[in-house]
Amino acid sequence: EAQVTQNPRYLITVTGKKLTVTCSQNMNHEYMSWYRQDPGLGLRQIYYSMNVEVTDKGDVPEGYKVSRKEKRNFPLILESPSPNQTSLYFCASRIRQGTDTQYFGPGTRLTVL
Amino acid sequence: GDSVTQMEGPVTLSEEAFLTINCTYTATGYPSLFWYVQYPGEGLQLLLKATKADDKGSNKGFEATYRKETTSFHLEKGSVQVSDSAVYFCALTHNQGGKLIFGQGTELSVKP
Numbered sequence: 001e002a003q004v005t006q007n008p009r010y011l012i013t014v015t016g017k018k019l020t021v022t023c024s025q026n027m028n029h030e031y032m033s034w035y036r037q038d039p040g041l042g043l044r045q046i047y048y049s050m051n052v053e054v055t056d057k058g059d060v061p062e063g064y065k066v067s068r069k070e071k072r073n074f075p076l077i078l079e080s081p082s083p084n085q086t087s088l089y090f091c092a093s094r095i096r097q098g099t100d101t102q103y104f105g106p107g108t109r110l111t112v113l
Numbered sequence: 114g115d116s117v118t119q120m121e122g123p124v125t126l127s128e129e130a131f132l133t134i135n136c137t138y139t140a141t142g143y144p145s146l147f148w149y150v151q152y153p154g155e156g157l158q159l160l161l162k163a164t165k166a167d168d169k170g171s172n173k174g175f176e177a178t179y180r181k182e183t184t185s186f187h188l189e190k191g192s193v194q195v196s197d198s199a200v201y202f203c204a205l206t207h208n209q210g211g212k213l214i215f216g217q218g219t220e221l222s223v224k225p
Contacts, residue, residue, distance in 0.1 A: 004156075031211055033211075033212070035213075035215075040217050041217060042117075042202060042215035042216050042217040042218050043157075043202070043213070043215040044215075045212050045213070048211065048212065050211070058212060059212075090156055090157065092157075092213075094211075101159050101162070102159070102213060104149075104156040104157040104158070105156050106155060106156045107155075107156050
């Protein structure tokens, strides 16, 4: 089954404790991205990757890091989480940059205390 | 910069009522337009899309027409069901950018 998976689905952590949210897709997609969803703001892009070892900032990259060492995986790293990073996070992938359909993961709800 | 504006929610309708969720956009050039749906506790799913002016996207009884002259992409359904209760997002993207720009989302609640 074609899908985007994320782990964990729920996470409660404390300020400053490094964490990683994993994202994996099994569709051989080139383009992957991370969004955060906040009430009244819709989804905003954090980082994106057009292919292996090619990443770039989205609209709200501060406080986040990413890496793309393999085509299927695109982890989101919070080196020192803060309460303003409490949000619902979605990973997404598409075949390539452009207007192709984008597939979303199920989401990770992160709470930073 | 590019932006998408949706009507405020929540929208509450009775089953079999007519649905319209307004969406307008500001963008340079000719973006592609999308409606995504998010059911409770789930990720976003593509509902329909239109890639050029006057195109009509349709799926599961939902429709939206790309109106360049009014920069709009309103979502409609003739008869909603309880199972349509969800949050609906309007979004746009450009060929070159790849990034989806979302509206704030509109929550729909359909009562039996």
